[in-house]
Amino acid sequence: MKQHHYLLEDLRAAEDAVVTLENAGIPPRQIHVFHNDHLAMQKRNMNDASFISELDILHAGERGLLVGLFAAGLVAFIIWELMAGHEVVAMVSVFAGLVAMGFCTWLGGMIGASSDNYRIQPYHDHIAKGGSVIIVDVNLGKELFVLDTMATIHPEALHKGLSSSIDNPVAGSFFLRKRAEW
Structure with missing residues (x-):
C-alpha cells in the first residue's frame, strides 16, 4: 500500500x-x-x-532497536572477553546485551516522542x-x-x-x- x-x-x-x-x-x-x-x-x-x-515514536524506536542490536553485540563481546573463564559469562553477556538493546530502543522512542513523524x-x-x-x-x-x-x-x-x-x-x-x- x-x-x-x-x-x-x-x-x-x-x-x-x-x-x-x-x-x-x-x-x-x-x-x-x-x-x-x-x-x-x-x-x-x-x-x-x-x-x-x-x-516519530515507532520510527525512532525502530532506529533505536537497530543501534541497540549493534550495542548489544558490542557489550556482550566486551563482557565475554573481560569475564573469560568465569562460569556465568554466557548468562551475564546475554543479560547485558539485552539491557543495552532495550535501553537503545527506549531512548529512540523517547527521542521520537519529541519529534514530528x-x-x-x-x-x-x-x-x-x-x-x-x-x-x-x-x-x-x-x-x-x-x-x-x-x-x-x-x-x-x-x-x-x-x-x-x-x-x-x-x-x-x-x-x-x-x-x-x-
Missing part, C-alpha cells in the same frame, strides 16, 4: 477533499489529516491523525501556518483512480509526495525535527 501526500491551504479545503475521497470509495481509516487545530477537526467530524501518526516533517512549516496535509493510503489497484479524482475535483490540492505505508527505519532525515505545539 502506498501513501499519497496532498497539501491544502486550510481546513475547509481539506474537509472538501476528504468528503470527495470518501465518496470515491476510500475508507475513512485510510485518510489521515494533519492540521494544527484538532478541536476544529473534531467538530467537523474529520479523521484526525492520531498522536502515533504525528510523532518523518513523513510529515517536510510539511511542518505548512501545518504551523494553518495549512492541512492529507495522507491517503491507497491500494495499488486504486492509485490512478485517486490521483485522477484529486487532480480533477481538487486541483488546488498539491500532490507533494509518495511514501510506503510500512515504516522504514532508515528512511527520513537522521536529524529529527523537534515537534512544536501547533
Whole structure:
C-alpha cells in the first residue's frame, strides 16, 4: 500500500477533499489529516491523525532497536572477553546485551516522542501556518483512480509526495525535527 501526500491551504479545503475521497470509495481509516487545530477537526467530524501518526515514536524506536542490536553485540563481546573463564559469562553477556538493546530502543522512542513523524516533517512549516496535509493510503489497484479524482475535483490540492505505508527505519532525515505545539 502506498501513501499519497496532498497539501491544502486550510481546513475547509481539506474537509472538501476528504468528503470527495470518501465518496470515491476510500475508507475513512485510510485518510489521515494533519492540521494544527484538532478541536476544529473534531467538530467537523474529520479523521484526525492520531498522536502515533504525528510523532516519530515507532520510527525512532525502530532506529533505536537497530543501534541497540549493534550495542548489544558490542557489550556482550566486551563482557565475554573481560569475564573469560568465569562460569556465568554466557548468562551475564546475554543479560547485558539485552539491557543495552532495550535501553537503545527506549531512548529512540523517547527521542521520537519529541519529534514530528518523518513523513510529515517536510510539511511542518505548512501545518504551523494553518495549512492541512492529507495522507491517503491507497491500494495499488486504486492509485490512478485517486490521483485522477484529486487532480480533477481538487486541483488546488498539491500532490507533494509518495511514501510506503510500512515504516522504514532508515528512511527520513537522521536529524529529527523537534515537534512544536501547533
